[in-house]
Amino acid sequence: MAESGMEHFVTTVSEDHETTCWGCGLRLLLPTYAPVFKCGWCGAITNQNVNKPETKCLWWRRLRDRCFVCILFIFMLFVICGGIWAVYPVVFSVSYTCGIVHSILTMILASTTVSTFSLAAFRCAGRPPIILWGSYPVVGKGDLENYTFCHYCSKPKSPRSHHCRSCGICVLDMDHHCPFIGNCVGAANHRHFIAFLFSAVFSTIYVSIMSAYAGWHIWPPLKYRSLGHLNGFGSSDLALSAFKEVIFALQSSAVQMSARGLILFYLFISSVSLEIGLSALLWQQLCYIYEGKTYLSHLSSQGGDQIDEKDCQNIFRFFGCPYSVLRCLPSLRNSPKIHKK
Numbered sequence: 041m042a043e044s045g046m047e048h049f050v051t052t053v054s055e056d057h058e059t060t061c062w063g064c065g066l067r068l069l070l071p072t073y074a075p076v077f078k079c080g081w082c083g084a085i086t087n088q089n090v091n092k093p094e095t096k097c098l099w100w101r102r103l104r105d106r107c108f109v110c111i112l113f114i115f116m117l118f119v120i121c122g123g124i125w126a127v128y129p130v131v132f133s134v135s136y137t138c139g140i141v142h143s144i145l146t147m148i149l150a151s152t153t154v155s156t157f158s159l160a161a162f163r164c165a166g167r168p169p170i171i172l173w174g175s176y177p178v179v180g181k182g183d184l185e186n187y188t189f190c191h192y193c194s195k196p197k198s199p200r201s202h203h204c205r206s207c208g209i210c211v212l213d214m215d216h217h218c219p220f221i222g223n224c225v226g227a228a229n230h231r232h233f234i235a236f237l238f239s240a241v242f243s244t245i246y247v248s249i250m251s252a253y254a255g256w257h258i259w260p261p262l263k264y265r266s267l268g269h270l271n272g273f274g275s276s277d278l279a280l281s282a283f284k285e286v287i288f289a290l291q292s293s294a295v296q297m298s299a300r301g302l303i304l305f306y307l308f309i310s311s312v313s314l315e316i317g318l319s320a321l322l323w324q325q326l327c328y329i330y331e332g333k334t335y336l337s338h339l340s341s342q343g344g345d346q347i348d349e350k351d352c353q354n355i356f357r358f359f360g361c362p363y364s365v366l367r368c369l370p371s372l373r374n375s376p377k378i379h380k381k
């Protein structure tokens with residue numbers, strides 16, 4: 041009876057706690073049941089509690105993102121053409137040289153904004169490098185150190201990768217999924233995204249200055265009513281009445297404004313609001329790059345005891361060194377950009 045009980049116990053141990061590493065395919069015997077464990081040979085982390093996730097809405101999300109990006113792209117072209125139509129007759133009427141200089145400036149700003157936007161939106165955000173996995177002789181010791189298994193893609197996910205549910209792929213050094221470019225911002229397009237933000241901020245500043253200048257030039261003349269009846273009032277009453285008079289004159293002249301004037305007014309308001317939003321986003325992105333982090337690694341390190349290395353080198357590394365070179369440099373692979381587990 042005792043013997044059969046012992047036999048039963050031994051069998052239970054080997055059945056319950058024997059498991060297979062997804063990385064190297066080796067059968068592992070765990071002393072106790074562990075839902076998450078790390079393989080001593082290849083270093084891969086296995087999570088036994090994950091169920092196969094559903095991905096049925098993926099095509100709809102991709103379609104929605106692409107449609108939104110196309111609408112945004114058409115809107116951008118409309119703003120550029122509208123700006124040229126509204127501002128250039130005014131600039132050329134001031135001076136021909138002035139018009140030529142501003143045409144060249146517009147061409148440079150518009151082409152850099154459109155090209156960097158296209159690169160950030162339509163380029164793959166950064167696929168993780170292909171790695172061999174699944175069987176013992178192929179996977180060497182430590183080959184999959186801290187790799188996990190992506191159940192959406194059914195392949196290994198490196199510690200620097202993150203799965204994006206909107207794009208349906210794993211993205212290397214993922215920063216965030218940006219709905220405005222309909223794409224993830226990752227290792228392969230992060231610099232294009234930053235270049236787009238820089239270019240868009242400069243372009244909107246330029247548009248707001250030029251639309252204000254052209255609007256001021258074509259604004260109908262202000263007609264003031266006689267201020268003679270204000271004689272004898274106190275100075276504060278006089279200032280208030282003069283202010284009311286200016287507002288009234290602006291209102292009555294705005295009614296006579298042409299279609300060009302209205303477009304200039306719209307351009308000014310939209311460019312100033314875009315300028316504020318884009319500048320805030322650019323500033324936030326530059327702060328993360330300075331700290332050597334991505335937005336996602338910032339979120340995962342929040343509340344932790346990790347001290348990040350804040351360094352201007354991070355910015356130079358980000359802009360100066362191509363990704364392919366970074367991957368070959370072992371010393372730079374330990375940059376703080378690596379996600380905290």
Ligand SMILES: [Zn+2]
Pocket residue numbers: 061062063064065066079080081082083084
């Ligand atoms: Zn393994």
Ligand SMILES: [Zn+2]
Pocket residue numbers: 190191192193194197202203204208209210
């Ligand atoms: Zn994935």
Ligand SMILES: [Zn+2]
Pocket residue numbers: 204205206207208216217218223224225
């Ligand atoms: Zn994405």
